[in-house]
Amino acid sequence: MSNETISGGKKLLYSPKRQLELDIAKGLAVLCMIAVHVQSNLSKTEIIYSGFGGIIEFLGTLPAAPVFMFLLGTGAVYSRNNNLTKNIERGVKILILGYILNILRTIIIFLPLIVSGEWKNQIDNIIPSLITVDILQFAGLAIIFIGFIKKLELSIPKIIALAVAISSINYIMISFQTKSYFLGAITGVLWGSSEWSSFPFITWIFYPLIGYCFGIVLKNAISKEDFYKKSLLYSVIILVSLIVVSIYFKIDSGLLTETSYAHHTLFNNFLYTSFVVAWISCLYYISKISPLYLNNMLARWSKNVNSIYIIHWILISILIAVVGLNKLGFFVAMMAVTIICIASDMIAQNYKKMNLAIRKQ
Template sequence: MTIPIQEIAQPRNIKPSRILAFDLARGLAIMFMIVIHVLNFYGSQEVQQGLFGTVIKFIFGWPSASVFVFIMGTFVAYSDNQNLSLGLKRAAMLFALGYLLNLMRATIPTWLSLKMGLVTYEQLGPHTPINGLLVVDILQCAALAFAICILLKYFFPNPKVWLVTAMVVTFGSPLLWDISSGIAPLDQVLKIFWGNKYQGSLFPLFPWLAYPLVGMAFGQWIKQCDDINKAFQRTLLTGVLVVAIGAIITLSNTAFHAADNMRSGPGIIVTMTGVVLIWLWLCQLIINKLKPNSTLKLLFFWSKNVTGIYVIHFLCIGWGLMIFGAQQLDLFGTILMMLGVGIISNFVIQAWLRITHTPLINSNRLIEKQSAA
């Protein structure tokens, strides 16, 4: 898909039809995910618990997934061409892709590792081939959230409804957590919605749905703004206020609100929503200040091909474990693996786009026109 240059060749105080800060934020989120996933899967405990691992998790860990799903909601509202039927089909395909990825990145490599004697069941612990297949990761969560967002946009096209729904999800999710039926197949379904990481639910829909819902309201609001830079200045102020409110809520019962980073309480959800808003302001600032460069080009390319990059990088990680082992690399090896997975993922997605004759986005021209405007 090529973005017409006329869409962004306008003065800075006029709202463009595509906000490049959103693409930058999503591209950075993918980069952060690659770094965090490689660290978690390949870095030794000494690396993960050392200064490098601690800093990486603090800097890169907080914005990646929340920004990813927030921006998804933003694009849903910001897009003018949202077909309900096609959107629901896309959501269904994304949901199925999540389990196909589980099969290809976890189940098959793990099974082969067992058959080849590379690992034992004792070494795997809970990470068996079957459990790897049933993991609820961000693709399943994003697929369900995407379907809900486009249904809300179609049947309830009012941002106030979206924000109220986000508040209900944020503060009501803990009431649903860990509800089970005692029937194993049914509980496998329930964990998609409110399970915990010990059950293999890394991104339960509740409370993660709150981020794209707020993202929708944000996307609709910024779509109606005439001055994009003034809008992002207000975004910064709003983000600071929301962070302050979230911090107060969290401090009221820290053990509850911050108990689980994959299934946070309302206080952390509110805080992180504010952080995402501040992060988007920072991305807009970067777009305004930086000249065209290869890094921006790469991040825009990754944003446009977000699903492909996500799938490919996880396939690299899953199959690479058969060669390098789990959590075995030292600091230097971990850094090399981060670079290697990123480079391979980028090379493979470009090759795939060429094979399928998909036009590559001309990021250089897009950035240059934005900068010249």
């Protein structure tokens, strides 16, 4: 059943149901994520630095992680779970799951060296692999933080001010770097204190907070059509303006290196967010003409995103252990992307069915 009805010639939005364009955005983010992870870990260097590789790298940035985090905030608006304790429990579980995944990836990737006893020669790679701050660690903290925001019932202006204030701290903290594994494992969760801190809190919390505000406005919109017309118009104007400013003043876009992307600043927060809003607005219109089977597949990926994320990393880790880092040619790498997408989807679906069956017993 559609979540829209016709009134006065306009489509009216009713809030309790999932929004297809948001699911499609998250589903496409899953595809972009898998593609860029396969490329960076399995594709040959010459492919990574080719024109096609550049496209994959871009798709693995703005349409991926910022979209995930933005929609984490938006999804909190539509969630019926307003219990702070449950949000804290869920956040802690995902945070811990992030470090469990680190351990699994490390064991799988370095298994041949562990078996041969040569793992000691790779200790400088093994330790960062174990303590890296990845998207699950950040997502766990973000869920807890958004839980407090919901509990406090802060207004949109206050939430935006809070997002700007936290991200502004990054200009100060980014200068405090460490080479200590132990210290980096702690501080890297909060800010980009080391190169193995991929999603530090004060850099990335901007997206869930603004996504939460976006969700509130969307949920209360009288006309979904009008809402997305305005969102698309304003976001494109802001996006183009910020691109011009960044070029004119030679401001780092955060897209040149993995570190600059992971540790980007407040200016880039606004730049990336304007892209995300424009992207989601475009997908609203695309969802009207895209095939039903494609919409259903992407929506399914959206619902199973946590499972798919873990599964796809395990599959990539197995391939690294078997064939090595950056050994695949173009066509084999594309086959790997396709197979990993299909396998992750199927395993995630079966895992979900198994969980439901266990709960019914």
